[in-house]
Amino acid sequence: MTAQNELRLLPWSGPEGKPCYLSTDDRDGYMSRLADNIESVQLGTAAELLKQATETLGDEHACPEDMQLLAKELTEALRDVLRVATSRSHLLEVSEPHCI
Numbered sequence: 001m002t003a004q005n006e007l008r009l010l011p012w013s014g015p016e017g018k019p020c021y022l023s024t025d026d027r028d029g030y031m032s033r034l035a036d037n038i039e040s041v042q043l044g045t046a047a048e049l050l051k052q053a054t055e056t057l058g059d060e061h062a063c064p065e066d067m068q069l070l071a072k073e074l075t076e077a078l079r080d081v082l083r084v085a086t087s088r089s090h091l092l093e094v095s096e097p098h099c100i
Contacts, residue, residue: 009087011038011080019083039084046077 007021010031014020022031056062056070 008032008035009083010035011042011083011087035087039087042077042080042084046081049073049077 007023010020010022012020022035024032026032053070053074056066
């Protein structure tokens with residue numbers, strides 16, 4: 001079993017929005033691969049949304065409803081990207097030797 005400081009933050013939330021963690025030493029296991037795939041989709045979605053945001057913000061005829069929807073989608077994507085960054089940063093800290 002993995003030590004507490006080696007738990008992987010998963011790219012989805014549990015009940016009541018609480019974070020989910022994976023405890024495994026197998027980075028090629030089913031759940032690890034599933035998490036990797038979901039993170040990849042989340043990052044791709046964020047990249048596409050960034051392109052859409054650039055276009056929408058450059059459109060002087062964009063209506064307030066479009067801007068509100070854009071802000072909501074950007075907020076969701078940013079939350080996902082931050083979760084991926086936090087998870088991957090933690091994985092790097094655990095797997096790479098520390099230099100002093």
